[in-house]
Amino acid sequence: MKILLLDIETAPTTCYTWRMWKANIGQDMIIEGGYMISCAMKWLGEDGVFYYENRGHDDAFLTTKVLEMMEQADYVVAHNAEKFDVPYIKYRAVVNQLPPPSPFKVIDTLRIARKEFLFSRNTLANLAIELGVEAKFEHSEFSGFKLWKECLNGNDEAWKVMKHYNIQDVITLEQVYLKLRPWSKEHPNVTIENESSEFHCPKCGSDSIHLRGYTYTNSSKYHKYVCRDCGGWSRTRYTTNSLKQRKVLLRSA
Ligand SMILES: [Zn+2]
Numbered sequence: 001m002k003i004l005l006l007d008i009e010t011a012p013t014t015c016y017t018w019r020m021w022k023a024n025i026g027q028d029m030i031i032e033g034g035y036m037i038s039c040a041m042k043w044l045g046e047d048g049v050f051y052y053e054n055r056g057h058d059d060a061f062l063t064t065k066v067l068e069m070m071e072q073a074d075y076v077v078a079h080n081a082e083k084f085d086v087p088y089i090k091y092r093a094v095v096n097q098l099p100p101p102s103p104f105k106v107i108d109t110l111r112i113a114r115k116e117f118l119f120s121r122n123t124l125a126n127l128a129i130e131l132g133v134e135a136k137f138e139h140s141e142f143s144g145f146k147l148w149k150e151c152l153n154g155n156d157e158a159w160k161v162m163k164h165y166n167i168q169d170v171i172t173l174e175q176v177y178l179k180l181r182p183w184s185k186e187h188p189n190v191t192i193e194n195e196s197s198e199f200h201c202p203k204c205g206s207d208s209i210h211l212r213g214y215t216y217t218n219s220s221k222y223h224k225y226v227c228r229d230c231g232g233w234s235r236t237r238y239t240t241n242s243l244k245q246r247k248v249l250l251r252s253a
Contacts, residue, residue, distance in 0.1 A: 182232035
C-alpha cells in the first residue's frame, strides 16, 4: 500500500472591502480568487520530498503534478486533509479541467487528534511540539502573512523560506502521523492485500504482533493482538464463541 503525505500552500483571495470585521464581500468585489502556490509531498517511510511551486497565477501545472502523485497513492495523509487539502486540490483540478485521480482513502491527522486526544491545540505545529518532533526553524525575516505577501510579490528570498517551511511541514506531518497512528481506531487497514497466512498489524503492516488475550463486543469474544513495532491494538474478525454459545447468547433489548 502506498501512503502519500502532503501539505499544500495557497494564495489568498484578493478583494476590495470596506470593512475589516464581518465584511460581506460580493462577487464583484473579488479581484482574484485563491489558487495553489506550492505543495510538498513524500511517500511514507521513503527518503526524499517532492516539492513543486507556482510563482505565477495559473496553478494548472502544479495541480497536475499533485494529481500525478495522488494517482499512485492508496492513502493520502494530511493535517486537515478532509476539510482543506484534499477538497482544495479537487477544486483546483476541476477548475483547471483536469480529471479526478484514481480513488484513494484519506487519513486526516487533525481528525485523529480531535477524536482521540485533548491536546491544548490541534495545530500541526503544536502537536509537533507536544510530541517532541518539532523542527528547528532558522529565524526568518518573513513572519506570518508577510511571507505570503512577499512570495506573491515575487521575492526570491521569501520563496526560499516558503519552500523550506513547506518541505519541513510534510516531514513533521510524517512524524506526527506515526505518533498518532497506533491510537487511531478508524485507521484504514493497510494489510488488505496481504496474502500470507500470518497475522499482520492492520495499522502499520508489521508481522511482529503478539497475542494478548481477548476483547469483547456485546455479542462476541475475539483474540486481541498488540503490535511490537507501532504499539497499536487489533483483533481477529472471527469470534472465538462456539455456535452453541452464540445460539443461547441473549442481548439486552
Ligand atoms: Zn503496528
